Amino acid sequence: DTEVTQTPKHLVMGMTNKKSLKCEQHMGHRAMYWYKQKAKKPPELMFVYSYEKLSINESVPSRFSPECPNSSLLNLHLHALQPEDSALYLCASSPSETESRVYGYTFGSGTRLTVV
Amino acid sequence: AQSVTQLDSHVSVSEGTPVLLRCNYSSSYSPSLFWYVQHPNKGLQLLLKYTSAATLVKGINGFEAEFKKSETSFHLTKPSAHMSDAAEYFCVVRDNYGQNFVFGPGTRLSVLP
Numbered sequence: 001d002t003e004v005t006q007t008p009k010h011l012v013m014g015m016t017n018k019k020s021l022k023c024e025q026h027m028g029h030r031a032m033y034w035y036k037q038k039a040k041k042p043p044e045l046m047f048v049y050s051y052e053k054l055s056i057n058e059s060v061p062s063r064f065s066p067e068c069p070n071s072s073l074l075n076l077h078l079h080a081l082q083p084e085d086s087a088l089y090l091c092a093s094s095p096s097e098t099e100s101r102v103y104g105y106t107f108g109s110g111t112r113l114t115v116v
Numbered sequence: 117a118q119s120v121t122q123l124d125s126h127v128s129v130s131e132g133t134p135v136l137l138r139c140n141y142s143s144s145y146s147p148s149l150f151w152y153v154q155h156p157n158k159g160l161q162l163l164l165k166y167t168s169a170a171t172l173v174k175g176i177n178g179f180e181a182e183f184k185k186s187e188t189s190f191h192l193t194k195p196s197a198h199m200s201d202a203a204e205y206f207c208v209v210r211d212n213y214g215q216n217f218v219f220g221p222g223t224r225l226s227v228l229p
Contacts, residue, residue, distance in 0.1 A: 042219035101148045101210050102167050107159040
């Protein structure tokens with residue numbers, strides 16, 4: 001299995017809702033990443049998990065809350081989002097943070113989030 | 117500090133003609149360089165990578181790129197464009213000491229029939 005699976009593919013939520021995005025990989029990768037991508041822009045790093053511990057938080061607002069329950073699973077919990085948070089949310093993984101220099105990242109297909 | 121410049125925001129070619137997407141990078145240390153492709157409303161797929169081995173790198177779908185340290189470039193080429201190549205292409209750099217990837221702004225490739 002060489003894929004990163006993201007669910008749901010599309011999500012529409014109101015500004016008072018609570019929702020979660022899910023990312024799963026079974027490649028034995030120990031580094032996992034959340035990116036946010038606005039239209040016609042490159043992905044922007046949000047969070048990095050390394051061996052299930054939060055390694056990097058790129059000053060992301062607290063309305064985004066990541067969680068890594070185990071080495072295969074990465075969640076992004078969403079609460080009280082704003083319309084400007086509408087974007088494509090991409091999950092990625094690599095064997096480790098260090099080995100990403102050699103192997104690159106494997107990306108999921110993303111969740112298209114619309115906040116209304 | 118690392119940075120990536122993709123000189124063209126949009127490139128348009130005719131089907132069957134060569135493709136050239138340009139990428140220049142800045143890195144304090146020996147970099148790894150990657151090209152990713154993103155089709156509309158999809159995730160990013162790795163096309164090819166340079167990680168300090170051969171400077172001419174071959175990737176999937178007939179793409180290749182050449183690492184030129186003297187020019188700090190890593191341009192992406194393909195001899196003959198196909199309609200399915202129409203997508204957004206990102207050049208990415210990661211050096212030995214940087215923790216994460218730095219993405220270029222992207223180049224949108226259009227392929228005309």
